[in-house]
Amino acid sequence: MMFELQQLQQLIAIAESGTLSAAAERLHLSQPALSRSMQKLEEHFGAPLFSRTKNRMTLNETGVVAVQQARCVIEATESFDAAVRQKIKSLTLRIIGSCAPGPLWDLVPDISILASGMTIAYEILDDEALLEARLRDGTYPLVLLSHPMEGDDIVCKPYIEEQLFVSFPAGHQLASRKHLWAKDLDGLTMLLFTNLGIWSHFHNKMTKTHFILQTDRQAFSDLVTASVLPNFVTNLSRDHQNPQLHRVVVPLMDKEAKKTFYLCARKSNQQLFARIKPRI
């Protein structure tokens, strides 16, 4: 097979648009590119698919057949794509954690073992009311909340605790402290990883601390080791990220710096729920 799916789509686009120019625009392609592409397709068959006058290109009899058949091929590729995506979806178990990533770092591997072969998909949201709704409407079989969830058809248990620490480079002025409060960080510049779920609420209150946000995990990690800026770690993150060499870790004493996460499920989905062992 020496032709490409693209070419078939282009052929169809030309048939539907009437002219090569219009099709090119529709395909976000230049006219010359499309012209050459069709020439190649014709070359493949060794026969023209269009009848050409100097400034007009119309499908000839062969071209009409080609368009018909090309539609079948595109249809086949679309059902291929759909079938594979469907399969992937069917092999994907959707959970949701409010305070990701922390609790998920333990929960996802646990579930991976319980549901072997499945891919675990998760979403991190800071709106816990929305999470409760998502559990109830069946979008997710499991949610992790920072508080117990009420409801007749709901089961819920404490799963894990997370405690915030601040990580300082060895020589930092606060590195010798045994404990800290959030207000001690006023005026500091810190590195902060994004997508922290409800932890964001905590950081948002620290209006006097300047945060350098970083969305990319690897870039964040590189920055931490390369810079002398303090950053946050937790009892959970320390297990899962690189051990912080040449760094001192000091606990935060604010009551919002320690959270218990509750694993919640609908009773109808209790069998999976029951098999997940709390880490608390």
Add this chain to the structure above:
Amino acid sequence: MMFELQQLQQLIAIAESGTLSAAAERLHLSQPALSRSMQKLEEHFGAPLFSRTKNRMTLNETGVVAVQQARCVIEATESFDAAVRQKIKSLTLRIIGSCAPGPLWDLVPDISILASGMTIAYEILDDEALLEARLRDGTYPLVLLSHPMEGDDIVCKPYIEEQLFVSFPAGHQLASRKHLWAKDLDGLTMLLFTNLGIWSHFHNKMTKTHFILQTDRQAFSDLVTASVLPNFVTNLSRDHQNPQLHRVVVPLMDKEAKKTFYLCARKSNQQLFARIKPRI
């Protein structure tokens, strides 16, 4: 659609070969290339199609579905290809001329007009017995022979005459001759276009003349104008090729240098045959 047919074929090849290496060899591709190609396919779906250990790659559940579906797509592309080729074939009228190209230069345009929209395909052979057989077995509706054809179910008429000339550059020693015999060309070096059908028999007898053979029409044409070498032309070729400027044309008097070509058809195909007007 962001994947290629190639990738689907490769996926199938891997499934059939068992390993990536074996498939790579079968596809005349290096292992790394195939590896990357599959990584791209997985990237497209955002999910793995293989389960990988360090030195083993096996289709996972998603991959198995993908292979199944990919087979359907390939099947569809093959019927696309077949349908288009079939259509092209159905729009192609096959004729055959023994002494091409000469007589065909007139015959092909004539038939193009009679069978408007059709592509005319022809073949040039120097074996006239074979041509007769091809007419009888239906491979070709029409043949051009250098002699009349016999047979109850055969119709036949003289179509055209072709006379060989030699074309010399203006200053050539033989350019002033009113006529020539083949033996006068002994010792000369001449340009000769290939695929001349039965004319080859004539040239083959001229063992003392050295021929520079040229298969490409354009290259031959360029050589003729650029060199001072003599070449053959005919009453038919002079009409269809560029007029030979600064050249003198001298007729060949040998009886093999003049041929009458006969158009032959089966009686069952007489209606087309009848509409073709002889050029004689």
Add this chain to the structure above:
DNA sequence: GTCGATTACGTATTACGTAACAATT
């Protein structure tokens, strides 16, 4: 040590867009 797969890297192909052109309306 061989085999199978991935990563890294330099190169060669190719595919694209811009520009220039030809021809039609």
Add this chain to the structure above:
DNA sequence: AATTGTTACGTAATACGTAATCGAC
């Protein structure tokens, strides 16, 4: 003049093969 398609050309994307690496058998 505006539209439509083709050709020419320089560049950017990419796809490939070789070589190196890492593990498994």
